[in-house]
Amino acid sequence: MTTTPVEPEREEGLQAAFDATIARGDRVEPRDWMPDAYRRTLVRQIAQHAHSEIIGMQPEGAWIGRAPSLRRKAILLAKVQDEAGHGLYLYSACETLGVSRAELTELLLAGRQKYSSIFNYPTPSYADVGTIGWLVDGAAICNQVPLCRTSYGPYGRAMIRVCKEESFHQRQGYELLMTMMRGTGEQRAMVQESVDRFWWPSLMMFGPPDADSPNSARSMAWGIKRNSNDELRQRFVDMTVPQAEALGVTLPDPDLRWNEERGHYDFGEPDWDELAAVIRGDGPCNAQRLEHRRAAHEDGAWVREAALAFADRSASADGTAPADRSVPADRSARAGAR
Numbered sequence: 099m100t101t102t103p104v105e106p107e108r109e110e111g112l113q114a115a116f117d118a119t120i121a122r123g124d125r126v127e128p129r130d131w132m133p134d135a136y137r138r139t140l141v142r143q144i145a146q147h148a149h150s151e152i153i154g155m156q157p158e159g160a161w162i163g164r165a166p167s168l169r170r171k172a173i174l175l176a177k178v179q180d181e182a183g184h185g186l187y188l189y190s191a192c193e194t195l196g197v198s199r200a201e202l203t204e205l206l207l208a209g210r211q212k213y214s215s216i217f218n219y220p221t222p223s224y225a226d227v228g229t230i231g232w233l234v235d236g237a238a239i240c241n242q243v244p245l246c247r248t249s250y251g252p253y254g255r256a257m258i259r260v261c262k263e264e265s266f267h268q269r270q271g272y273e274l275l276m277t278m279m280r281g282t283g284e285q286r287a288m289v290q291e292s293v294d295r296f297w298w299p300s301l302m303m304f305g306p307p308d309a310d311s312p313n314s315a316r317s318m319a320w321g322i323k324r325n326s327n328d329e330l331r332q333r334f335v336d337m338t339v340p341q342a343e344a345l346g347v348t349l350p351d352p353d354l355r356w357n358e359e360r361g362h363y364d365f366g367e368p369d370w371d372e373l374a375a376v377i378r379g380d381g382p383c384n385a386q387r388l389e390h391r392r393a394a395h396e397d398g399a400w401v402r403e404a405a406l407a408f409a410d411r412s413a414s415a416d417g418t419a420p421a422d423r424s425v426p427a428d429r430s431a432r433a434g435a436r
């Protein structure tokens with residue numbers, strides 16, 4: 099929703115009130131005035147986050163039918179369902195900014211909004227289920243715990259619940275890997291091979307280095323992001339190295355070592371050209387992921403139509419007007435499309 103034009107003097111006052119809210123560290127709420135650029139940045143980030151949760155169901159979902167026991171199937175099914183729930187909280191948070199989930203889905207399918215690079219890598223091994231839980235959910239936690247304090251109220255509140263569930267996901271992944279590491283030599287080799295493939299793409303989840311991150315400075319000044327990409331990447335490495343040691347796997351980075359002076363682990367440089375290619379759409383599974391999402395969306399059309407028909411029928415039975423589903427002309431701009 100673009101803000102309704104206001105008199106310049108009044109706009110100055112509104113901007114001052116918004117700036118004061120941010121400076122105090124208070125929350126901006128849906129009915130508060132906010133600059134268009136702040137709203138667009140939020141829609142861009144929250145939509146990308148929501149799409150990531152939904153597309154992120156695919157790599158692990160592929161293993162539900164092949165998980166080795168009823169217990170492992172039940173755990174994986176519940177985990178993948180949680181990701182769907184996260185997508186829904188996030189689309190709902192975005193709707194408070196004046197864009198609908200249907201519009202955001204169209205933009206994703208048209209390739210005009212992004213989702214996390216990590217979900218464009220394949221999952222050929224069952225160990226990948228554990229590695230995604232440990233590394234990918236682990237990276238998501240590092241990135242998302244600070245977002246519980248983001249300046250936009252509905253996003254921060256959604257993040258609190260999401261983070262609780264992601265912590266559980268991370269532990270289930272670690273427990274799965276620990277079980278495999280206590281198994282046969284072949285199982286240990288599967289874990290190591292999976293960690294070798296997922297380590298660098300997990301570091302790339304935090305985005306480009308700060309010097310090449312066009313959005314960070316602005317987003318941090320607005321309190322949308324609380325930490326820079328490099329700070330969070332470092333936090334993830336520091337948290338993960340001791341866990342890798344306890345697990346008994348080697349992280350595939352010859353430059354990884356403790357730096358006493360900095361009080362942090364030093365680590366090698368991810369392949370930023372690879373990240374750029376995956377973001378551009380040239381990753382190993384980009385086409386497959388979007389195609390699968392598109393097919394699921396088309397297959398689900400009858401469910402959406404039935405739900406809308408039911409809602410309309412219930413509204414007429416109550417004597418309330420059916421919801422207005424007309425789409426305003428400026429929808430693309432509001433939805434922060436590329």
Ligand code: FAQ
Pocket residue numbers: 142143146147148150151154155181212213214215216230234235238241302303304305306310311312313314317323327377436
């Ligand atoms: N992949 O200027 P910056 C999960 C884009 S949820 C794709 O640094 P920003 C749960 C970026 O959008 C994972 N694109 O951007 C789960 C921007 O392009 P734009 C998702 C990326 O926004 C687990 C451009 O590059 N989490 O895993 C990536 O300040 C297991 C320049 O970058 C979130 O979305 C990337 N890795 O910082 C589910 C968290 N990195 O939009 C299933 C919230 C950068 O200008 C299974 N998001 N880009 O066209 C954020 O914290 C931020 O948006 C960043 C990027 C840190 C991702």
